[in-house]
Amino acid sequence: MPLNAKALKISALSAISALVAVTAAQAGDSVSFSYKTSELESTAGVSSLFQRIENRAENLCAADARALYAKKTAQTCTENLVADWIAEIDDSRLNRLHAQNGAPQVASAN
Numbered sequence: 001m002p003l004n005a006k007a008l009k010i011s012a013l014s015a016i017s018a019l020v021a022v023t024a025a026q027a028g029d030s031v032s033f034s035y036k037t038s039e040l041e042s043t044a045g046v047s048s049l050f051q052r053i054e055n056r057a058e059n060l061c062a063a064d065a066r067a068l069y070a071k072k073t074a075q076t077c078t079e080n081l082v083a084d085w086i087a088e089i090d091d092s093r094l095n096r097l098h099a100q101n102g103a104p105q106v107a108s109a110n
Helices: 045-063 068-089 092-102
Strands: 009-013 030-036
Touching: 030 068, 030 092, 045 068, 045 092, 068 092
Parallel strands: none
Antiparallel strands: 009 030
């Protein structure tokens, strides 16, 4: 099976495990995100991957976040998961897209 067809799994620990747990991700449990390297081969693929990363993080972090403090905690959780997953994927175009959406840009080997 060629490398670009293999689903790569990455894991991240939520950096806000000390805060009130709104979801499993915020409780410090390991959560994973899968992608195919072929998704990084085009601009459209990178954009789609970025959207999937954000949606997955939001879904993991936003469960039952009704109170104002819980919404802030869920937002922080989402931002941390997105940043962690993008850093682990380590693709310059994905990193640039993340930075264009208000995140700090980190160095990438690609």
